[in-house]
Amino acid sequence: MRLIKQGAEAKIYLADFSELYFDYPIKVIVKERISKRYRIPEIDIKLRKERTVREARILNKAKEAGVNVPYVFEVDTKNMIIVMEFIEGERIKELLERIPLKERLEICREIGRQIGKLHNAGIVHGDLTTSNMIMRDEKIYLIDFGLADFDDTLEAQGVDLHLLKRAMESTHYTWFEKGFEAVLEGYEEVRGEGKRREVEEKIREIELRGRYRERSWIT
Known part of the structure; x- marks a missing residue:
């Protein structure tokens, strides 16, 4: 897994992914929402979880509406991670x-x-x-x-x-x-x-x- 971008809210990694879905590895984006030290821990966890879930739901609804967006493979609300399709182009x-x-x-x-x-x-x-x-x-x-x-x-x-x-x-x-x-x-x-x-x-x-x-x- 290779870090390709780090912003104020998240780290973006490029990785190979095959578990459960494919017999061969494919490239995926792993987006991890990072913790903010200045927040109260309970509030930080709540906000990151809400934003992780919301982004995944938005991507799914957009795809259902016919918008070309990355496919969401996995949402991990414990580690605040979304695994999604890597759009190579x-x-x-x-x-x-x-x-x-x-x-x-x-x-x-x-x-x-x-x-x-x-x-x-x-x-x-x-x-x-x-x-x-x-x-x-x-x-x-x-x-x-x-x-x-x-x-x-x-x-x-x-x-x-x-x-x-x-x-x-x-x-x-x-x-x-x-x-x-x-x-x-x-x-x-x-x-x-x-x-x-x-x-x-x-x-x-x-x-x-x-x-x-x-x-x-x-x-």
Whole structure:
């Protein structure tokens, strides 16, 4: 088992896994939620257990809704571990920068479709960036659901897409406007014109709030 990433909330390992499921080893991600020393031990255990279980449930529900996400093999609530499928492929962040614009926009539409299915299931991702999307076998997979939640409010969905818009503007700034428009087109295909219009209005509202806070801080 090899540590490949360590964040504030969890350690991520790459490992081989065969027990109970396969006669041959396959690569898996082992996500371990780490303890926080500043918390009261009982509260720390409770929070880590809740978040571990919630993330696994979110992944299962997202998969049931037709979203391409990693398959969950095992949940260990004693050690706060999720064992999930390792999605081996190319990050969308890099892929989008090396292909023609027409292909980029079609990928962005598919991103929108995946997000639309996720929101239809009452789930928000919480960290939508093209770094958390992988192309495997011509399918786009959403990964890293550590900040995801069950939330079907327009506010939460607007924030989800607003975060993606900002991430695209930062990473793909030369063409992000066309790209984000394509994301909304794919989103509309799944959720309908009315939902698209509502979420676009919410995104604009969130952006105005941000600009107002910036001006207030400067003055």
